[in-house]
Amino acid sequence: MDGLFFANLASPPLLFFFLGAAAVFVRSDLEIPTQIAKFLSLYLLFAIGFKGGVALAESPLDFSVARDLSAALLLASIVPIYVFQLVRRRLPLADAAAVAATYGSISAVTFVTCASYLDSAGVPWSGHLVAAMALMESPAIIIGILLYRMADRSDGASTFRWRELLRESCLNGSVFLIIGSLLIGWVTGPTGMAQISPLVSDLFVGVLCLFLLDMGIVAARRLRDLNRQSEMGSDGQGAAGLITWALGLAVLNAGLAGSAALLLGLPEGDALLLTILGGSASYIAVPAAMRLALPEANPGTYLPMSLAVTFPFNLLIGIPVYHQLIRWLG
Amino acid sequence: MKPCKRIEIIIEQAWSRRMAEQLQALGAPGYTLIPRARGSGDRGLRRGDDVTGASTNCVFVVACDDEETVTAIVDGVRALLSRSGGVCLVSDAFWVRH
Numbered sequence: 001m002d003g004l005f006f007a008n009l010a011s012p013p014l015l016f017f018f019l020g021a022a023a024v025f026v027r028s029d030l031e032i033p034t035q036i037a038k039f040l041s042l043y044l045l046f047a048i049g050f051k052g053g054v055a056l057a058e059s060p061l062d063f064s065v066a067r068d069l070s071a072a073l074l075l076a077s078i079v080p081i082y083v084f085q086l087v088r089r090r091l092p093l094a095d096a097a098a099v100a101a102t103y104g105s106i107s108a109v110t111f112v113t114c115a116s117y118l119d120s121a122g123v124p125w126s127g128h129l130v131a132a133m134a135l136m137e138s139p140a141i142i143i144g145i146l147l148y149r150m151a152d153r154s155d156g157a158s159t160f161r162w163r164e165l166l167r168e169s170c171l172n173g174s175v176f177l178i179i180g181s182l183l184i185g186w187v188t189g190p191t192g193m194a195q196i197s198p199l200v201s202d203l204f205v206g207v208l209c210l211f212l213l214d215m216g217i218v219a220a221r222r223l224r225d226l227n228r229q230s231e232m233g234s235d236g237q238g239a240a241g242l243i244t245w246a247l248g249l250a251v252l253n254a255g256l257a258g259s260a261a262l263l264l265g266l267p268e269g270d271a272l273l274l275t276i277l278g279g280s281a282s283y284i285a286v287p288a289a290m291r292l293a294l295p296e297a298n299p300g301t302y303l304p305m306s307l308a309v310t311f312p313f314n315l316l317i318g319i320p321v322y323h324q325l326i327r328w329l330g
Numbered sequence: 331m332k333p334c335k336r337i338e339i340i341i342e343q344a345w346s347r348r349m350a351e352q353l354q355a356l357g358a359p360g361y362t363l364i365p366r367a368r369g370s371g372d373r374g375l376r377r378g379d380d381v382t383g384a385s386t387n388c389v390f391v392v393a394c395d396d397e398e399t400v401t402a403i404v405d406g407v408r409a410l411l412s413r414s415g416g417v418c419l420v421s422d423a424f425w426v427r428h
Contacts, residue, residue, distance in 0.1 A: 031379075034366070038381045218379055225375055287384035291344040295414045299384060300374045 004121075004320040011120065013113055014315055016209040020216020021312075024224070032214040040211040041109070041284070042177060047200045047207075048112050049178040052130025053185020054193045065128045068270070071260055072132035073139065075278055079253050080104030080140040084147045087245065091301065097148035098290045098297035102306050103249045104140025105282035106133055108174060109215065110314050114276045116208055117319050118269045125269030127185075129277075134178040136277055141169035141289045148294060168289045175285065215311070223308035225300060242301065246281075246309035254279025254314075254322060262329055271330060275322045280314055281306035334395040336423035337403060340367060341390070341416035343383040349390060349410060356406040357399045364389040373415040387416075393425055 008014060023030040032040075084100035091099065111133050118125050145165060169175075185192065193200065226239045257278020261271035283306040290297050341349050346363060353361050367387040368378035378386040394400050400420065407418055 034379060034381065041381050221377060221379065283380075284382050287380075288344060288382040291342055291384050295342070295345075298374070303384070 004324055005317075007121070008117060008320040009316070011117065013116060013205065013208045013212045017212040017216040017219075017312065017315060020213040020218075021220040022216075024217055024220035030217065032210070032217065037211065037214040040207055040214070041174075043207050044112050044204075044211060045108060045174055045177045046181045047204050048108070048115060049130060049134075049181025050185035050193075050196070050200050052127040053182040053187075054189055055125075055127025056131070056182070056186045057127075057189035059126060059128075065126075067264065068126075068128060068266065068274070069132055069135060071264060072136050072274065072277065075257055075260060075274075076104055076106070076136040076139045077143060079256070079278070080143045080147065083249060083253075084144070086249075088151070090241070090245075092298070093151055094148060094294055094296035095298055095301045097144045097151075098286070098294055098299075098302040099245070099249075099305065100147060101140045101144025101290065102283075102286045102302045103253060103281045103310075104143060105138070105286045106136045106277045107280035107282055107306070107311060107314075108133060108137070108178065108284065109211065110276055110280040110311060111273065112208060113212070113315055114273055114319050116205055117323075118272065120205075121323075123269040123272075124267070125273055126267075127182075129270055129273045130178065130182055132274065133277055134175055134182065137175050137282065137285050138169040140282075141286055141293075142166070144286075144290075145293050165289065165293045168292055169285070172285050172288060212315075215307075219308045219312060222304040226304040226308060242305050243309050246305040247313060250279045250281065250310045250313055250318065254318060258322060258326065261326070268323075268326055268330060271326045272319070272323050275326065276314060276319060279310075279318055279322070281310045283307040283311065331424040331426050332395055334393050334423055334425040335397075335400045336421050337390075337392040337394060337400065338419040338421075339390040339392075339407060339411075339416065340369075340387055340418075341411065342414055343386040343388045345410070345414045345416075346388050346390075349407070352406055352410055353390065353392065353403065356403045358392050358403055359394055359396075359399070360392070362391040364391065371415070371417070393423065395425060 080100040083103045084096055087099050088096040115125060226242060254275050258275035261274040266274060283303060287299055287303050339349065343365065365388045366378055367389050368376050370376065376385050376387050404418065404420060411418060
């Protein structure tokens with residue numbers, strides 16, 4: 001256990017994440033320009049999608065792939081429903097729906113970091129898990145909005161545009177790029193990989209470090225905002241309550257996903273990736289869709305929960321602990 | 331120079347497409363969109379630092395010399411702003427014709 005934990009702790013991506021957070025706490029003016037951070041995130045989605053596609057091309061498409069993808073889709077549909085029921089009595093209705101969507105969806109960067117962790121540990125994983133990740137991003141957004149509309153008694157949702165929500169949740173840039181890169185990797189296979197390998201493979205961990213540096217800065221700022229908001233006495237939960245929820249939901253969802261992975265008999269690497277997908281929370285696709293579809297929800301609640309608490313928790317503790325548990329139980 | 335009204339609308343980046351459609355439907359003679367605005371208001375701090383634009387605002391600037399159109403724009407964007415949050419400012423200005 002200690003070995004996995006400290007190996008993860010001493011990895012460059014995680015250390016750069018904490019460097020970014022430290023910059024905020026010591027009030028350094030370190031900043032990654034937003035457009036560069038966006039480029040880095042696009043690179044990571046492109047690279048992981050392409051690598052997943054190539055891995056898919058190298059392995060046969062059989063029943064287990066369809067089974068795993070169905071399980072991923074089912075998980076992404078169940079999680080927002082029970083999360084909504086758990087938090088709706090403690091948060092305003094719109095916030096509860098947004099939290100449900102956030103925790104039902106996934107974090108692509110957590111997945112990428114976990115894949116990088118597995119690569120460095122020499123544990124193989126299957127390419128179709130990238131497809132599972134892409135599939136798990138959107139359903140929770142639609143389910144979260146549906147839950148809100150079913151529970152909301154006011155007429156405020158009458159101006160709602162379903163077509164816009166579907167486009168935003170299913171065709172947003174990150175989902176589109178992952179699926180597109182996955183397909184291109186699948187079609188071109190190892191030949192395609194040989195052509196762009198220096199970009200997709202050699203630079204991958206370095207770019208991940210830079211992106212996590214930015215994520216550390218943004219996460220630490222959100223944590224500060226959460227504290228400030230709590231001090232100002234906003235409605236709903238205080239900072240401690242939200243942090244507790246963010247940790248509790250992460251562990252609960254990871255437990256469900258991990259149990260599913262063990263029941264399906266997934267190999268070690270795949271089981272860890274599915275577990276971390278289940279335990280992660282979105283801070284890219286969901287907030288963007290929520291601002292459009294559910295602006296009544298306070299981003300000061302669901303964004304810090306996923307970005308400032310669940311994301312660092314998964315990076316620091318979740319990945320090595322879940323890995324060890326899977327080794328013990330698998 | 332011709333007297334006109336300068337309408338400034340600060341709204342979430344995510345709503346910019348909808349606002350642009352609304353302005354065109356309300357007969358605005360044109361608009362300028364300034365992206366990536368940041369600040370603080372009744373819906374909290376807008377840092378403009380995340381990759382999705384979910385905590386980023388934008389600013390629309392409209393110059394209009396027709397009183398009826400100005401009234402239509404102000405009434406029309408009010409409903410949108412009440413849902414999304416944001417600010418609409420109307421001030422006197424001079425339009426430099428060229």
